Amino acid sequence: MQNYPQQKEWVRQQFTRTAAVFGDYAVASRVGEAEHLARLVRAGARDRAVDLACGPGTLALRFARHVLWICGFDLTPAILDRARRSAAAENLRNIDFALGDAQSLPFPDASLDLAVISYSLHHMPDPARVIAEMARIVKPGGRVGVLDIIVPEDSQAAALNNHIERLRDTSHTRTLPKSELASLFQAHALRILAAETQYHAHPFDHWMMVAGWKPGDAPYTQARRALEETIPDDAAGFHPRLSPAKPAMNAASAATAMPELYIDNTVLFLAGEKV
Numbered sequence: 001m002q003n004y005p006q007q008k009e010w011v012r013q014q015f016t017r018t019a020a021v022f023g024d025y026a027v028a029s030r031v032g033e034a035e036h037l038a039r040l041v042r043a044g045a046r047d048r049a050v051d052l053a054c055g056p057g058t059l060a061l062r063f064a065r066h067v068l069w070i071c072g073f074d075l076t077p078a079i080l081d082r083a084r085r086s087a088a089a090e091n092l093r094n095i096d097f098a099l100g101d102a103q104s105l106p107f108p109d110a111s112l113d114l115a116v117i118s119y120s121l122h123h124m125p126d127p128a129r130v131i132a133e134m135a136r137i138v139k140p141g142g143r144v145g146v147l148d149i150i151v152p153e154d155s156q157a158a159a160l161n162n163h164i165e166r167l168r169d170t171s172h173t174r175t176l177p178k179s180e181l182a183s184l185f186q187a188h189a190l191r192i193l194a195a196e197t198q199y200h201a202h203p204f205d206h207w208m209m210v211a212g213w214k215p216g217d218a219p220y221t222q223a224r225r226a227l228e229e230t231i232p233d234d235a236a237g238f239h240p241r242l243s244p245a246k247p248a249m250n251a252a253s254a255a256t257a258m259p260e261l262y263i264d265n266t267v268l269f270l271a272g273e274k275v
C-alpha cells in the first residue's frame with residue numbers, strides 16, 4: 001500500500017462513523033463465531049491473549065470468559081471506547097484495551113499465549129506483516145487464530161470480489177484466498193490445527209447498512225449494480241441471488257420496491273500453533 005497514513009485515516013473514518021451500527025451488529029451476531037474460534041485455538045484459563053483490530057470487542061469480550069487476561073487492540077479510538085464501555089457494563093476485570101497498529105505490535109517476542117484477529121485482515125495494507133507479528137509475539141506452543149472473509153482462488157474472481165468490497169467500504173484493502181492465509185501460517189512456523197470454511201448469508205441491504213449505507217446512497221447503488229451483474233455467472237464468488245420483494249405498504253412503495261438481493265460471505269476459521 002503506497003499511502004499508508006491515508007489508509008489509516010480511511011479506517012478511522014469508517015469505524016468512527018459506524019461504531020454504533022457496526023458495533024451493535026458485530027458483538028450480538030458473532031458470539032457463536034467467537035466461541036467457535038476460542039475452541040479451535042484452545043483458549044485456556046492460563047492464557048494471556050490479544051485480540052487484534054478488536055473493534056467493538058467482538059472476540060475479546062467472549063475470550064475474556066475463557067482466558068486469564070486479554071488485550072483488545074485497535075486503531076480507531078471511537079470503536080475502542082465502545083468496547084471499553086461494553087467490558088465495564090459486563091463487569092469484565094481481566095480485559096484491557098490499547099490503541100495501535102496491528103502491523104507493528106508493542107508486545108515483546110514470545111510474550112503471549114494467544115493472538116487472534118477477526119474480520120480485519122482485509123483492512124490491512126500488509127496482512128502478511130500482521131501474521132508475522134502474531135507469530136512473533138506468541139510463545140512456542142502458543143496459538144494464533146484468524147477469522148475472516150476469503151475470496152475465490154481464481155485471481156479474476158478475487159479481483160472482482162475485492163472491487164465490490166471497496167465500493168462498499170473505502171477502507172477495504174484486500175481479502176485473501178484461503179491458500180495464501182495457509183501459506184502465511186506455514187511461513188511463520190504456525191502448524192495448522194484447523195481450517196474451516198463457512199458460508200454466511202446476508203441480505204444485501206443489511207450488509208450495506210452495517211457499512212453505513214442505505215438505499216439511494218451512491219455506494220449502495222454502485223455495489224448493488226456490480227453484484228447484480230454477477231448473478232448469471234457468480235463472477236465474484238458472492239453467490240448473489242434475488243428473491244421477491246416484500247409486500248408493498250402502498251402504491252408508491254410498490255412502484256419503487258426492488259427484489260431483495262442476498263449474498264454469501266465465505267468465511268474461514270484458521271487456527272495454528274507456534275512450533
Ligand SMILES: C[S@@+](CC[C@H](N)C(=O)[O-])C[C@H]1O[C@@H](n2cnc3c(N)ncnc32)[C@H](O)[C@@H]1O
Nearest residue numbers: 026053054055058075076101102118119120123
Ligand atoms: C470490520 S472491523 C472488525 C472488528 C472486530 N474484530 C469484529 O470481528 O467484529 C475492522 C476493525 O479493524 C480495525 N483496524 C483496521 N486496520 C487496523 C490496523 N492497521 N491496526 C489495528 N486495527 C485496525 C478497525 O479500526 C476496525 O475496528
